[in-house]
Amino acid sequence: MLANPATKYIPFKPFERDFSERTWPSKRITHPPIWMSTDLRDGNQSLIEPMSVERKLEFFDMLIRIGLKEIEVGFPSASQTDFDFVRKLVDEKRIPEDVTIIALTQARPELIERTVEAAAGAKKAMIHLYNACAPAFRKIVFNMSKEEVMQVAVDGTKTVMACMAKHPETDWYYEYSPEVFSTTEPEFALQVCNAVTEAWNPSPQKKIVFNLPATIEATTPNMYADQIEFMHTRLNRRDSIVLSLHPHNDRGTAVAAAELGLMAGADRIEGCLFGNGERTGNVDLVTLALNLYTQGIHPGLDFSDIDEVRRTVEHCNQLPVHPRHPYVGDLVFTAFSGSHQDAIKKGFAVQKPDAVWEVPYLPIDPADLGRSYDAVIRVNSQSGKGGVSYLLEQEQGLALPRRLQIEFSRAIQRVTDETGREVSARDVYGIFEREYLSLHSPFKLIKHRITGDPDAGEGKQFSIEVELEINGERQVLTGEGDGAISAFVNSLGVPLRVVDYHEHAIGAGTETKAACYVEARIADAPTGFGVGVDRDIVTASFRAVLSGLNRYVAQYGTSQLSGALDKTAA
Known part of the structure; x- marks a missing residue:
């Protein structure tokens, strides 16, 4: 690092003079914004391995269940996969009537035409056109004057209108982004947007969306809010405009920038679940929504089973959600410190079911998100009862998944509460063995035989014949599935669904064993773990x-x- 970074970096200054007319600091957020998910576009393009069509469909269906009404589904002109995915949504009528799909395009005529073709036939569709307006992009990337940049935006808008006119069966909407708004001169961004308004001719009944992205987060959230209020108070025909935010997280302040931007006059926010996106990510829609919820404002999105949302996002993005991520991380409702545990326990003791939530250290009731209270109190060295997971891993080689650590802590807690004594490494393993490894009734495995047929139909690639002891009687069961575990589960004939799976080796060489951890939902009970070693x-x-x-x-x-x-x- 430089001794004097000012020789290389200068602070960003959006306005030539101080923007003294700001009113947003005295405002409060009183209602949720319009939410737009760009997980399937901005989020997808930032993945190491972009989503397959199957994963995109799974993600899209989850967004619908959560309650998203505006979903950016792809960049059809940039990818045949994206084009085919958008067509699949339209042709197979997978889009609810109250949901608007959005397709992104650059401002070139052939790309606009391709994008409109992808979305044509949907009941409601929005074309999202962008071009970069910031000085560095004008000078370095495109070598264009301000007038040329503005003309690109206007010409692109007119091309969008002409292409839409060929498909009157769709209720079309339009979104324009002066890309890199965050480092564009506010006066020039205003000129471009007003020119686009003139070309599009929106009305209060059929508004245009102006999206003002912090494509590169360049300054503190309060300055971004100043930029938003500048636009909010000066845009022509403001009553015919939906003012939208698209904050990235380069400085780690995207959530704050979005909230201050709403206070400054914005109507809509674009982002991704849990903040996926280019570089440090897009703003996290889940955090924004649940921040509102903790202030008594329903966000209009449903995260009452937030763990299931997280599992789907992790599966589709093939990226983990951090255990300290707000509201959803495995450890965010967990107290290790003895003083924290004591305060939380006392809070739960006096908390009434219908009263205002006042449990110390917990800004939200975990039950509102479908999370268990069992995860709140954990036993480790900070609580004076020993590091349970540490002991199991050090003494037995068992590296428990985080949610199993939380579940197993209940069994340890029962023992320590009953005995009032410290638990040793031997005690911990004895409790673990009784809880997970020594239960053989009513089901006990005797032996099994698996055969595989890669040419078999879907869900039948593996066949199993398994001998079990069930309630003391030996039975031979058979099943099929697309994997060994699914075939085994199908052979049992019980309402069991595996929701998570972990495995690792114990030891090395000829003495190596395998440890497997299965998190399953059985019937309508909460998820629970099973453990196997062999x-x-x-x-x-x-x-x-x-x-x-x-x-x-x-x-x-x-x-x-x-x-x-x-x-x-x-």
Whole structure:
């Protein structure tokens, strides 16, 4: 690092003179913005491995369930995969009538035409056109004057109108972004947007969207808010405009910039779930939405099963969500410190179900997000009861997944509460063994035989014949699936769905064993874990499934499994 960074970096100054007419600092956010998810476009293009069509469909369906009404579905002119995906949504009528799909395009006629073709036939579709307006881009990237940049925006807008006119069956909307607005002279951004307004001729009944992106976050959130209020108070025909924000997170302040931008007059926010996106990411729509929720404002989006949302996003993006990520990370509702645990316990003791939420250290009730209170109190050295996970890994080689650490801490907590003493490494493993490894009723694995056929139909690539002891009687079961575990689960005939899976080796050389951890949802109970250890990894995974199933029976009984058990026995 330079001793004097001022010789290389200068502070960004959006206005020539101080913007003294700001009113946003005294404003409050009183209602949610219009939300637009760009996960399938901006988020997808930033992935190491872009989503397949199957993953995109899974993500799209989840966004619908959450309640998104505006979804940017791709960049059809840039990729045949994106074009085909948008056509698939339209041709297979996968888009609800109240949802607007959005397709991004650059301002070249042939790309605009291709983009409109991709979305044509949808009930409601928006074309999102952009061109870079910032000085560095005008000078370095495009070698254009301000007049030439403005003409690109106007000509592109007129081309969009002409292409839309060829497809009157679709209710068309238009969005324009002066790209890199964050480092564009506000006066010039205003000129470009007003010129686009003149070309498009919006109305209060059919508004145009002006999206003002912090394409590169260049300054503090308050200055971005000044830029937004400058536009908000000066745009021509403001009553015919939806003013939109698209904050990136280069400085780590995208959430703050978005919230201050709303206070400054914006109506709409574009972002991604959990902040995926180029470089340091787009603004996180989940954090923004739940920040509103903690202030008593329903965001209009449903995160009542936030763990399921996280699992889907992690699967589709193939990127993990950080354990400290606001609201959703595995550890964000977990207290390790003894003083924190004490305050939380006392808070829960006096908290009434219908009262204002006042539990210390917890800004939101985890139950509102479908999360368990069991994750709130964890036992480790900070609480004076030993580092449970550390002991298991150091002494037994068992590296528990985070959510299993949380689940297992309940068993340790029961023992420490009952005995009032410190638990040793031997105690910890003994409790773990009883809880997960020594349960063999009603299901006990005897042996299995698996065959694979890669040419078999979907869901039938693997066949299994498994011998189990069920309620003391030996039974031979068969099943098929697209993997060994799915074939095994299908053979059991019980309502079990594997939602997460982890494995690792224990030891080395000829003494190596495999440890498998399966998180499963059985019937309508909360998810729970099973653990299996064996020299053979497939056998270990089967033991893990049966461990979870036997733990479910021990806790809930067999009432919801009786039909399956009867069928199995028959």
